Amino acid sequence: MRDVQRIVGAFLLLILASLPTSAADGDVKPDAAALMRAIVRIDVTTPPDSQSARTLGTERAGTGAVIDGNGLILTIGYLIMEGAQLKVTDSEGRSYPAEFVAYDQVSGFGMVRAGFGFKAPPLRLGNAGGLKTGDAAVVLSRAGGSTALPVRVVDRREFAGYWEYLLDEAIFTSPPHPAFGGAALVDGTGRLVGIGSLIVGDAVPGQRMAGNMFVPVSALEPIFGDLLAYGRRQDTPRPWLGVNVREEQGRLLVERVTPRSPAESAGVRPGDQIVGVGGQRFSTLADFYRKLWALGPAGVAVPLEVMRGAQVQPVTVTSADRLRHLRLNPTY
Known part of the structure; x- marks a missing residue:
């Protein structure tokens, strides 16, 4: 294990040496060994009857980045969502039980804390807004594949996910890291600037370029206190x-309806085409979300217009708070 770590550390040091540093850091290169120790593997087991198990499975593995001196680890939320058993494995292969800390549906972040005996130097949080298209960076992962992968930022843009998710600005990098879930995007100063969420085929719009989408850490700062105190934003x-x-070509097609969800209760079906919300038309999925969320808080009645075949039908959905449908920290 130590020989492997030395080899990986040397490789990471070469990558970091090729990245530009900022004048504010005095051109001091970050400590590759410390960076490696701040990256951990997270293994999660969820109950088979949990809602997320239907789409994400009951056994999940990904990466996390240590962000404080007491074992607090930042990762992607879908990895730990509804996890009943969590385990963290450090750079030396030692495993520790972990506890759920927080999940934020809006940003997509999740946090866990490693148990007694865990020690690792934390990563510093960087300025994700300062990362520009064309900048070099490195992706660090412990869930399989290359531990360290040099990448370039190929785009910064809005991202709308099919699961009622919207980021005003996401970070897209290429080439893609196959073990992207919770992977750390680190800039040339050794600071954490993003957390891995997806692999995509259009890292640059209009081009067939595979890459990864990262959630910028700038989305964490305004909610950090809430997540630590309450486990969710307030x-x-x-x-x-x-x-x-x-x-698809300007149309919004329902692919799946979550069991026991407001949409299922209202009779929305896979294959429906959503053509209006609240009496308004929309141009994109992101535009649909913004018009939906502008109707009011969770619980508001949402008047949809749905096309089935050649007919447009009104369907009113009594919305809900997504987190009330999840068991964020279940026990067997």
Whole structure:
């Protein structure tokens, strides 16, 4: 294990040496060994009857980045969502039980804390806004594949996910890291600037370029206190329908309806095309979400217009708070 770590450390040091540093850091290169120790593997087991098990499975593995001196680890939320058993494995292969700390549906972040005996130097949080298209960075992962992968930022843009998810600005990098879930995007100063969420085929719009989408860490700062104190942000929750929607040539097609969700109760079906919300038309999936969320908080009645065949039908969905449909920290 130590020989492997030395080899990986040497490789990471070469990558970091090729990245530009900022004048504010005095051109001091980060400590590759410390960076490696701050990256951990997270293994999660969820109950088979949990809602997320249907789409994400009951056994999940991904990466996390240590962000404080007491074992607090930042990762992607879908990895730990509804996890009943969590385990963290450090750079030396030692495993520790971990506890759920927080999940934020809006940003997609999740946090866990490693148990007694865990020690690792934390990563510093960087300025994700300062990362520009064309900048070099490195992706660090412990869930399989290359531990360290040099990448370039190929785009910064809005991202709308089919699961009622919207980022005003996401970070897209290429080439793709196959073990992207919770992977750390680190800039040339050794600071954490993003957390891995997806692999995509259009890292640059209009081009067939594979890459990864990262959630910028700038989205963490305004909610960090809430996540530590309450396990979730304290903003008024958005209305949730429970639909997976695919955007195709300007059309929004329902691919899946979550069981026991507001949409299922209202009779929304896979194959429906959503053509209006609240008496308004929309141009994109992101536009649909913004118009939906502007109707009011979770619980608001959402008047949809749905096309089935050649007919447009009104369907009113009584929305809900998504987190009330999840068991965020279940026990067997």
